[in-house]
Amino acid sequence: MKLLIVTVVANYHDRIIKLFKQAGIDNYSESDIDGYKNAPSTIMSTSWFPSEKSGAESNLFFSFTEENKIDHLFELIADFNKNLETNNPIKAVVVPIERSI
Numbered sequence: 453m454k455l456l457i458v459t460v461v462a463n464y465h466d467r468i469i470k471l472f473k474q475a476g477i478d479n480y481s482e483s484d485i486d487g488y489k490n491a492p493s494t495i496m497s498t499s500w501f502p503s504e505k506s507g508a509e510s511n512l513f514f515s516f517t518e519e520n521k522i523d524h525l526f527e528l529i530a531d532f533n534k535n536l537e538t539n540n541p542i543k544a545v546v547v548p549i550e551r552s553i
Contacts, residue, residue, distance in 0.1 A: 455514060455547040456522050461487065461540045462509040468542060471532065472513070475525035480515035508540075522546055
């Protein structure tokens with residue numbers, strides 16, 4: 453069993469859920485988060501309050517699942533990311549579980 457962590461911008465929320473289902477990952481948790489990039493943007497320099505940073509609405513998903521399902525999901529995510537028109541790919545990491553109860 454491994455811990456899968458996935459982050460997406462809010463626009464991809466429905467798509468990542470479909471990818472989870474295609475990979476056979478039925479049990480997961482999600483949370484709304486704000487994503488930030490450290491690079492200055494033109495939006496910040498043209499805003500009324502340029503010293504205030506605002507994050508991108510994003511989602512964080514995590515699941516304790518089997519490695520073969522994670523492998524399938526990574527293939528699906530790689531295919532999805534190949535066809536993006538934006539600079540916001542789906543990102544995923546896997547963390548090994550040493551112990552669990």
